[in-house]
Amino acid sequence: MPLNRRRGSWGRFSGLVYVVPAVAVFGLFTAFPLVENVLWSFYHVTLTGKDFIGTAHYRQLGSDPVFQTALVNSLLWIVLTIAAQMTLGYGLALLVEDHLVFGRGFFRTLFFVPMVITPSIISIVFTTLYAPSYGAVYGLWEALLPNLPFPGLLSDPNLVTFTLIGVNVWQWTGFFFLLYVAGLSQIPVEVREAARVDGAGFVPLSTRVYLPMLRPTHLTLLLLGTVQALQQFPLVYLITGGGPDNASQILGTDIFQEGFILNHLGYASTIATVLLILALVLVVLQLRLFGGRFTVSQRTLE
Amino acid sequence: MRKSAWWQRVSLWCAAAAVAGASWAGSAAASSPVTVTLWSWSPLSTTMQKMVAAFEKAHPGIVIKPQIQPSSTYWTSLKAAAASGTLPDIIGLSAGVNTQLYRPFLQPLNSFAARSWGSNWRSRFPLAVDHQMLLGNPKGNHNVYMLPEEAEVLNVWYNRQIFKKLHLAIPRTLPQLVKVSRALDKAGYIAFFQGAEAANFDQWMFMELADQTDQTGMLEAQIGKPTWTQPGMVRAMAAWKQLFTDGVIQQGALGQFQYPTGANLFAAGRVGMMLLGSWWLQEAELPPPQPAEVKNLQAFGTFPFPAITPGGHPSPYIGGIDVGFGLTKAAKAHEAAAEAVLKSIVSGRMEQQALNTLNDLPAFAGFKPTIPLTRHLNALYTRYLKILPHTISHEIGNPVIGQALVNAMQGVASGKLTPSQGMASVNAVAIQQEKSGS
Incomplete structure (x- = not known):
């Protein structure tokens, strides 16, 4: 007699019982806040109650220059941080794994250290480094380019977002590096040896052999990088607060400003909903484009 | 027989312990102090500890549970507490928008102030401070929802x-x-x-x-x-x-x-x-x-x-109000104790302790630090006290x-x-x- 028939109705429902805790936790801490947030975006919300206002907040987005700046900056964060972190992470991984004989462990640790530093410390360090008149970057600039005015890295509205992206790249490249190191270690030795026997030097090896074989790592990093860039908040909040004149606002800091400084809780929920939709669209797009190809296919190996 | 005696002895001990425990709990309940919860971002935590110690020494029946957070997290926590109905008894407030935001959760303090300092109690505060106490009130609402501690x-x-x-x-x-x-x-x-x-x-x-x-x-x-x-x-x-x-x-x-x-x-x-x-x-x-x-x-x-x-x-x-305090509706459960704390913060031992750390200037007239100050420091402080009544709201x-x-x-x-x-x-x-x- 089959096992599930012997167990009777319990056998049929036992699986469901086992998933109840996970579903309950997901429902309470993920699904409920998400649904509640979307609902709030249609209300004028105060601490004591809320009034239904339909799509007014969504129409307001079109005429809100701060939201538009935040949206553009968030997209810039995604594109620039991922491009820079992938390029630097891959380059460093190649140098350390393929060209270093001694000290690999040291460099792996060194590049990963920024990942474990709290954003508040990073913000203090970089604010001091970039400060005009006493910062280290200023000192270097004065020594190398004494006749050129020092750029307002954190005070120039045209530069500030790029400066902050630079800080993010400094912090996160180590993570990308580590994943590439793990990816490189998965490439069979025979493949490397065969390529070398065929006369492949550093450039062909890294661009025509490793790069395609690391496809699953690229896709994973693309996905994680997108989520990380969209979730960014502490670096911007702590270093510039979104300024000057909202020039460095991203969606996360704009939500905070609207919700907790200007007390527009409903409008903040609207921006949060836009952020949610943007994240979903980008992730679904990536999954659609690259499918489930998060593992190395046999064809690639061959 | 021996077994039965042993059980009897254990049962007696248990009963005695239960009675003793119950009577201890009863007496503890009878004399347990009233706890007043207080949240703020100012004064500094170390200053607040001194203020609380000074108050509790003079009021053995009241315990203050303060929670001082940096202002960046304080306002977020306060908002969450208001939304979830878990506000403490007394909250630190700045003038204007923050007081207005929490107005639905705060008690009007006019009658408490009149009981504490007389009918012309508003004259005890500098002009800019008095103006800011009411800043943002709806037209016709002359209630005060926060009392300034420091200016x-x-x-x-x-x-x-x-x-x-x-x-x-x-x-x-x-x-x-x-x-x-x-x-x-x-x-x-x-x-x-x-x-x-x-x-x-x-x-x-x-x-x-x-x-x-x-x-x-x-x-x-x-x-x-x-x-x-x-x-x-x-x-x-x-x-x-x-x-x-x-x-x-x-x-x-x-x-x-x-x-x-x-x-x-x-x-x-x-x-x-x-x-x-x-x-x-x-x-x-x-x-x-x-x-x-x-x-x-x-x-x-x-x-x-x-x-x-x-x-x-x-x-x-x-200038104007540096920090003020409001009584939430939650404080109604132990009104007398909460009012005693608030009075002390504005014009009592707690205020004196804050001033003795030079935290800022007294919002309530007649106070000044009682610690020895250098000539220069005293000159600076005295000058500020003279300027305070003439400041313009900020x-x-x-x-x-x-x-x-x-x-x-x-x-x-x-x-x-x-x-x-x-x-x-x-x-x-x-x-x-x-x-x-x-």
Whole structure:
């Protein structure tokens, strides 16, 4: 007699019982806040109650220059941080794994250290480094380019977002590096040896052999990088607060400003909903484009 | 038989223990003190501990559970607590928008104040403080929902040692300020540090300037009237821009905060001048390690912001409530105890303890620190006490307008906007807020 028939109705429902805790936790801490947030975006919300206002907040987005700046900056964060972190992470991984004989462990640790530093410390360090008149970057600039005015890295509205992206790249490249190191270690030795026997030097090896074989790592990093860039908040909040004149606002800091400084809780929920939709669209797009190809296919190996 | 006796003995012991436990619990319940919960961002945690100790010593039946958080997290926590119905009994509040935001959760304090200090209790507070207690109340609502504990006065602080070393005199006019700034800059100091990323310090700097060029317009603007494009207001914004172009405010100011960066540099003797307030006095009483210059504030002095128009006067002193406290509706469960704590915070032992750490100035008349002060420190404190009743309110009632002003100031300083464009953008927000009744 089959096992599930012997167990009777319990056998049929036992699986469901086992998933109840996970579903309950997901429902309470993920699904409920998400649904509640979307609902709030249609209300004028105060601490004591809320009034239904339909799509007014969504129409307001079109005429809100701060939201538009935040949206553009968030997209810039995604594109620039991922491009820079992938390029630097891959380059460093190649140098350390393929060209270093001694000290690999040291460099792996060194590049990963920024990942474990709290954003508040990073913000203090970089604010001091970039400060005009006493910062280290200023000192270097004065020594190398004494006749050129020092750029307002954190005070120039045209530069500030790029400066902050630079800080993010400094912090996160180590993570990308580590994943590439793990990816490189998965490439069979025979493949490397065969390529070398065929006369492949550093450039062909890294661009025509490793790069395609690391496809699953690229896709994973693309996905994680997108989520990380969209979730960014502490670096911007702590270093510039979104300024000057909202020039460095991203969606996360704009939500905070609207919700907790200007007390527009409903409008903040609207921006949060836009952020949610943007994240979903980008992730679904990536999954659609690259499918489930998060593992190395046999064809690639061959 | 032996077994039965053993069980009987155990049962008796258990019964005796249960009776003893019950009677102990009963007596504990009978004499258990009332707990009053208090949240705030100010005064500092160490100061609050001293205040609580002083109160509890005099009131053995009341225990205060304080929770002091940095202001960045405090307001977020408070919002979450209000939304979830878990506010403490007493909450720290700033004047205007924050008091108004929590008004539905607060008790009117007029009758408590009248019982505590008599029917003319409002006269015990300086004019600017009294004005700010009611800031943002709906028309016709004369209730007070927070009582101020401490007041503040803003002005320029300067490093006397640096000025003496460079033979500089206190500037009284804008050209003098520019000249002094250049001398400081040439000597390797940051002339005038302004953390122009910090919204409140930008607003206060604008008030310092606009109170010289259009004081009436500024006061009206603070209560929501769209007076931002009046000539005097635009002139103030132009002066703000001039502080950048003439090299008074340091390079990169738009990327720096007043706290902690500016305050630390100032304390370390690397800054000549800075817009600060009476709260800077507390540096003298902070625990070591302190830079030698900060000890007793011997190296520091104050002056009003110089006149920005030819033949004009330096800025009048601006100020008002530093921190106040409100009684939430949750405090009704133990009203007497909560009121005793609030009274002590405003005009009792707790207030005295706060003043003895030089936390700031007393909002309630008749108080001053009772600790020994150096001659210089005493002169600074006494001067602030004399100025306090004459200060002009430094609070913008509507945060949306306040934020628009900060954005405009940053836009003008960075060259993105002209002073007229900047003020027009603030005025547009003020008109929109006025229309929407915010």
